[in-house]
Amino acid sequence: MHDVILFEQVNFRYPDEDKWILNDFSFSVQKGSKLVLTGPSGCGKTTLLYLCNRLYPDNCDGVLTGNIKLFGKECSSFIPGEINHRIATVFQDPDAQFCMQTVEEELAFTLENLHVKREEMDKRITEVLALTNLSEFRYSIIQQLSGGQKQQIATACALIMEPEVLLLDEPIAHLDPYTAKKYVQWLNLLQKKRQMTIVAIEHRLDLWGDFFDRNISLNKSDIAFPIPQRLTSMQLDTSFEVTKVETKTFLKPTSFSLQRGEIAILAGPNGSGKSTLLKALCQLIPNSGVVEPAFLGYVPQSPEFLFLTKAVQDEVTYGGGYDVDNLMDRLKLVEIAGSHPFSISHGQKRRVAIAAMLCDGREVILMDEPTSGQDAAALYELFQLIDERARAGTTFLIVTHDMEFAYRLADSILLMEGGSLTGKFPAADVWENEQLLLDHHLLPPKGLMRHEKSFA
Amino acid sequence: MRSLLHRMNPSVKFLLITVCMFTMAFFFDPWTPLIFCVGVLLLQVLFSQVDWKKWTLFMIPFFITAFGYFWTTLVFAKESSGPIIWSIGSVGVTEIQLDHALSLSFRVLAFSSLSMLFALTTNPVTFILSLMQQLKLSPKIAYGILVGFQFLPVIKDEFIQIQQAQRLRGMFQKKNALQRLLASRLVLIPLLAGAVRKAERSAFAMEARGFTGEPRSSFFRVITVGKVDALLVALFLFVLVLSCTNTFWLS
Numbered sequence: 001m002h003d004v005i006l007f008e009q010v011n012f013r014y015p016d017e018d019k020w021i022l023n024d025f026s027f028s029v030q031k032g033s034k035l036v037l038t039g040p041s042g043c044g045k046t047t048l049l050y051l052c053n054r055l056y057p058d059n060c061d062g063v064l065t066g067n068i069k070l071f072g073k074e075c076s077s078f079i080p081g082e083i084n085h086r087i088a089t090v091f092q093d094p095d096a097q098f099c100m101q102t103v104e105e106e107l108a109f110t111l112e113n114l115h116v117k118r119e120e121m122d123k124r125i126t127e128v129l130a131l132t133n134l135s136e137f138r139y140s141i142i143q144q145l146s147g148g149q150k151q152q153i154a155t156a157c158a159l160i161m162e163p164e165v166l167l168l169d170e171p172i173a174h175l176d177p178y179t180a181k182k183y184v185q186w187l188n189l190l191q192k193k194r195q196m197t198i199v200a201i202e203h204r205l206d207l208w209g210d211f212f213d214r215n216i217s218l219n220k221s222d223i224a225f226p227i228p229q230r231l232t233s234m235q236l237d238t239s240f241e242v243t244k245v246e247t248k249t250f251l252k253p254t255s256f257s258l259q260r261g262e263i264a265i266l267a268g269p270n271g272s273g274k275s276t277l278l279k280a281l282c283q284l285i286p287n288s289g290v291v292e293p294a295f296l297g298y299v300p301q302s303p304e305f306l307f308l309t310k311a312v313q314d315e316v317t318y319g320g321g322y323d324v325d326n327l328m329d330r331l332k333l334v335e336i337a338g339s340h341p342f343s344i345s346h347g348q349k350r351r352v353a354i355a356a357m358l359c360d361g362r363e364v365i366l367m368d369e370p371t372s373g374q375d376a377a378a379l380y381e382l383f384q385l386i387d388e389r390a391r392a393g394t395t396f397l398i399v400t401h402d403m404e405f406a407y408r409l410a411d412s413i414l415l416m417e418g419g420s421l422t423g424k425f426p427a428a429d430v431w432e433n434e435q436l437l438l439d440h441h442l443l444p445p446k447g448l449m450r451h452e453k454s455f456a
Numbered sequence: 457m458r459s460l461l462h463r464m465n466p467s468v469k470f471l472l473i474t475v476c477m478f479t480m481a482f483f484f485d486p487w488t489p490l491i492f493c494v495g496v497l498l499l500q501v502l503f504s505q506v507d508w509k510k511w512t513l514f515m516i517p518f519f520i521t522a523f524g525y526f527w528t529t530l531v532f533a534k535e536s537s538g539p540i541i542w543s544i545g546s547v548g549v550t551e552i553q554l555d556h557a558l559s560l561s562f563r564v565l566a567f568s569s570l571s572m573l574f575a576l577t578t579n580p581v582t583f584i585l586s587l588m589q590q591l592k593l594s595p596k597i598a599y600g601i602l603v604g605f606q607f608l609p610v611i612k613d614e615f616i617q618i619q620q621a622q623r624l625r626g627m628f629q630k631k632n633a634l635q636r637l638l639a640s641r642l643v644l645i646p647l648l649a650g651a652v653r654k655a656e657r658s659a660f661a662m663e664a665r666g667f668t669g670e671p672r673s674s675f676f677r678v679i680t681v682g683k684v685d686a687l688l689v690a691l692f693l694f695v696l697v698l699s700c701t702n703t704f705w706l707s
Contacts, residue, residue: 055660081668089664095610096654097661099603101581108676109599113666118674143609157665284620298624304646305621319626342649356625 002072004165004197005029005052005087010066012047012057021047025066027216029165034191034198034211039218040375045201048218049167052199054083071164085114088158092170094150098142103134103153106142110157128160132190147270148179152186159190168200172207174372176270176401178441180207187211203375206404206446225380227408230387234411235260239395240364242281245289251276252420253289258364258412263386263396264424265406268416269441274399277416278366281397297357297365301372303349304342312344312352313337319360330388331355346374347381354385364395371402379405407431407445415440460684461504461573466583467590468685472692473574479696480566486558487702489566495695496569503688506576514575518568522561529557580605586679596669603658607651614650618643 012022050056172180239260280287540548587593
């Protein structure tokens with residue numbers, strides 16, 4: 001077996017940074033192997049992947065030294081576009097990798113790029129759709145498909161080039177656990193049919209089972225971030241009471257209550273109405289029903305949507321400014337008080353958003369998908385932040401697909417399905433009830449399974 | 457019959473309309489644009505399935521503009537000699553003034569009805585594909601525009617989300633239009649920051665699929681030029697010539 005990708009003592013850095021993001025890095029990928037690259041955000045996984053498909057260094061003017069060989073040839077000897085159909089890529093964001101309206105046109109776009117003759121196109125489109133079991137979507141409009149379907153279409157678009165290597169950049173980061181698992185099974189079958197080499201980036205390996213045969217960790221510091229099992233900080237008094245909230249079209253009447261310091265996870269399949277419920281609770285969309293208190297904190301998936309001012313300090317004090325100094329200190333924002341809210345890291349943005357909400361005197365915080373696309377270190381930081389705030393008496397309602405995270409954190413679980421709340425359950429009961437989990441496209445967390453094994 | 461204009465090759469239609477507009481620009485009497493405008497409407501009635509309610513709505517601003525031209529030319533015209541044929545209050549209108557005024561307003565109507573014909577009978581995606589195939593538009597630009605189309609609904613969703621999030625922070629909708637315009641600046645910053653990131657991701661995705669921006673050797677969806685186009689070009693030119701020669705057969 002020969003090496004399809006070979007890196008020899010590769011150094012790489014971006015033009016405007018002094019730090020080498022890849023330092024004296026060597027690795028090789030054998031034909032037919034299934035390899036996964038893991039490591040925290042910013043460790044160079046994506047950079048490495050982009051070096052393999054030749055998007056870098058040309059697209060970022062990066063500085064590259066050392067030797068990269070693809071299929072035994074010097075990588076710079078390929079003409080632009082030549083390598084892309086032998087090494088195909090599926091990206092992370094299901095919304096930003098298509099340029100045509102329908103699935104058929106999108107596949108044809110790929111074939112046109114490869115200068116395939118028009119007479120052959122139809123045959124190849126039919127073939128790849130049959131191979132991937134996606135024939136029914138041939139004339140579908142891509143933007144109307146679900147996230148999981150979009151990732152399958154993106155994979156089909158990569159496969160139609162008949163590549164020898166498939167690169168995957170966190171393909172399941174935006175999918176619910178059940179859909180993600182289905183995608184992995186589907187990919188596994190495809191790999192068996194086509195015998196491709198697969199190189200993937202992933203920081204949550206639990207959903208992949210034993211798909212990969214090799215794991216390369218780019219973790220430089222080797223600090224593990226095991227999230228501990230949290231002890232509850234629930235207090236006896238009720239702090240959040242929702243009665244018969246509903247919207248005209250989608251959300252069915254919903255009632256529940258949370259206690260002070262309680263951390264509740266809201267889970268369910270993609271498109272089950274979790275975000276709609278959060279928005280209805282915050283009165284962002286018209287609805288009927290009573291929410292007590294009405295003054296809620298809300299942190300969207302992109303916290304920067306909230307920002308209105310030019311400095312972190314102003315941002316935090318914008319809405320009222322209650323207990324500002326203490327909270328700035330507790331949430332470690334003092335040293336960045338003068339920075340522009342758009343220039344800080346993602347984790348810092350979220351801390352600013354939470355600080356701003358708390359300083360407004362909002363004691364219940366709703367968070368929309370704070371875990372998606374986060375690495376272990378970021379999750380650990382998020383865990384600590386929520387835990388610390390809950391101890392201080394803040395109540396949380398968090399939407400997430402990440403059941404490992406939910407398992408460590410949650411006091412209770414709210415499950416949603418098709419626009420209605422199935423119910424509120426104590427966390428421990430949900431993890432045991434596999435049928436309930438499956439009905440809501442969830443999978444039992446691995447932490448629990450390990451736990452059970454140790455008792456067996 | 458009624459789908460002919462929709463089936464017409466967009467590039468041919470585009471060129472034809474450009475030619476018509478340029479020709480119209482050289483006629484300064486009121487009758488040429490009026491006859492042409494009526495001709496265009498007639499063609500549109502006969503050969504298209506335009507939603508006339510939508511057409512009327514889109515045309516309202518143009519009607520207002522046309523009337524504005526008419527009125528201002530009459531009232532603020534340069535002093536011109538000649539018999540007064542019509543008087544509005546203290547303003548006397550001479551024949552030359554009326555001619556100028558009508559000419560300007562009919563021009564607005566002729567140009568706008570022509571543009572409306574193009575806009576309402578052309579699919580934007582087909583137009584771009586046709587520009588690329590018939591007029592050799594660079595694929596880099598063409599696919600850039602097509603990707604932009606795909607993003608419009610996403611951008612709209614994000615705009616609403618940002619507005620909602622900011623409303624939660626206590627940014628209430630301002631009553632004053634100017635204030636509202638200034639406030640939308642705050643929505644634009646996060647929106648653009650996100651758009652730049654999305655644009656880069658899309659560009660990478662396209663490149664990873666082998667897109668180099670070079671001309672393509674074959675197309676999956678071929679946009680053809682055919683008999684329909686010849687027929688419609690002939691009809692349009694007939695209307696154009698007819699309206700331009702009105703001095704010979706009208707007087």
